[in-house]
Amino acid sequence: MIDRQLVWSNPEVQAKLASFVLAADEVWSLQHRESPEARLFRQFAEEGHYGRRSQSLTRQGIYAVTPGGHFLGSWNTRYLPKVLEELDQALERWEQLDPQERLAGEALSVDWRWSDAYPEKGLALLVTTRDMPRDDLPETMRGEWRRTAWNQDRFWISEQELAGLRSDPKVQQSLAQRFVRVHGRDNARGQSPGYPRKAVQEARWTLVRIPADDDREVYRVQGYGAVEETGRWRINDRHDEPATHTRSFAGPMLGEIEFEGERCVRFELAWVGERQGATQYNGRADDPGPAPMGVVMTLAPAHDRVAPSMIGQYGWKRPSVEHAVPD
Amino acid sequence: MSLHFCSLSLTALPLLASTVSQEETPEVWDWRAAIEHVLPEPSETAWMGLPWEPSLRAGLVAGRQQSKPVLLWAMNGHPLAST
Structure with a gap:
């Protein structure tokens, strides 16, 4: 998050970004998936800052390429002068190409991705996680960003699930289970895997209609979520060896959901509880708690079609793409 | 607990x-x-106001349509989701 706030928010950077089309993507799948898009990434990434190193190591960073995938530049730093220099150099290389060269290369064929499963008639929700206030911040905590670190993800509800959300206890139970299993993970400061099903100790939502003005249909949603897992894993990036650890999160949930007819127009849910433990990449090795953390779920903006990072754990089926056509 | x-x-x-x-x-x-x-406060989300395409492929398609180079932000974990 610190990169996002410091670099992309800079006015000089933003002025230069106007010359580009901006894209964001998950690097692991680009490095390992078999698809035209991923193969193209691997080609130009080999010319970049992490090129020619072991394929098992990350290629994360910023890449400037032509629409055909020809390399223009790359970097992985948030040092502002370097970012500005790299943006200038990439644009210079682009300007040096003649118009035909700029658009050389074939358009990619369609490669179905989970973002294509966007629930048009369901619900797309934004999940935000951040530490709650506390007095006992560790002395070892480096930098201001860790105190206020936050992260976000998505939670999708299918059309069928939305239809049962207000009245079907089975649907409520199923959604609560999924929410607790996936979003009970502590990713406020980094990445952390979802919990296995067996780690869910309690997951429940109860919806009760409450009085509201005019024709609004407002529900109070109340619940509780608790997850706990013990196993062997690293807790400090690659600086420690796998050992036995426990991680957990538990606390009450409360919020409101509002409908206009069949359309959900407001979704506000807070899950505030106690987190404990650390995982390899979540930056908690020296701050494992127990400490308070908050998870909040709200409606995602209409244009936001980014898929939940752990949609693979939803049990949703991938559609056939036999009849997909290129753009 | x-x-x-x-x-x-x-x-x-x-x-x-x-x-x-x-x-x-x-x-x-x-x-x-x-x-x-x-x-997050608005000051924490200024980057989200930029017109990010959600995938490399979508960026390349838009780049071709707009005749512009593509700037790809590729991270462990989707930069617009959970990284």
């Missing part, structure tokens, strides 16, 4: 529950204040 919110610094976040447990989930605590605390 119980949570003792009252042991925390809650001057800026007046959660009303003093002790919360599975057995006695209180119906009244300040969930709106919790939401306000957790959701």
Whole structure:
């Protein structure tokens, strides 16, 4: 998050970004998936800052390429002068190409991705996680960003699930289970895997209609979520060896959901509880708690079609793409 | 397991529950204040206002349509989701 706030928010950077089309993507799948898009990434990434190193190591960073995938530049730093220099150099290389060269290369064929499963008639929700206030911040905590670190993800509800959300206890139970299993993970400061099903100790939502003005249909949603897992894993990036650890999160949930007819127009849910433990990449090795953390779920903006990072754990089926056509 | 919110610094976040447990989930605590605390400030989300395409492929398609180079932000974890 610190990169996002410091670099992309800079006015000089933003002025230069106007010359580009901006894209964001998950690097692991680009490095390992078999698809035209991923193969193209691997080609130009080999010319970049992490090129020619072991394929098992990350290629994360910023890449400037032509629409055909020809390399223009790359970097992985948030040092502002370097970012500005790299943006200038990439644009210079682009300007040096003649118009035909700029658009050389074939358009990619369609490669179905989970973002294509966007629930048009369901619900797309934004999940935000951040530490709650506390007095006992560790002395070892480096930098201001860790105190206020936050992260976000998505939670999708299918059309069928939305239809049962207000009245079907089975649907409520199923959604609560999924929410607790996936979003009970502590990713406020980094990445952390979802919990296995067996780690869910309690997951429940109860919806009760409450009085509201005019024709609004407002529900109070109340619940509780608790997850706990013990196993062997690293807790400090690659600086420690796998050992036995426990991680957990538990606390009450409360919020409101509002409908206009069949359309959900407001979704506000807070899950505030106690987190404990650390995982390899979540930056908690020296701050494992127990400490308070908050998870909040709200409606995602209409244009936001980014898929939940752990949609693979939803049990949703991938559609056939036999009849997909290129753009 | 119980949570003792009252042991925390809650001057800026007046959660009303003093002790919360599975057995006695209180119906009244300040969930709106919790939401306000957790959701990012506008200053924290300036980058989200930029017109990011959600995938490399979408960026390449848009780049071809607009005759512009493509700037790809590729991270462990989707940069617009959970990284």
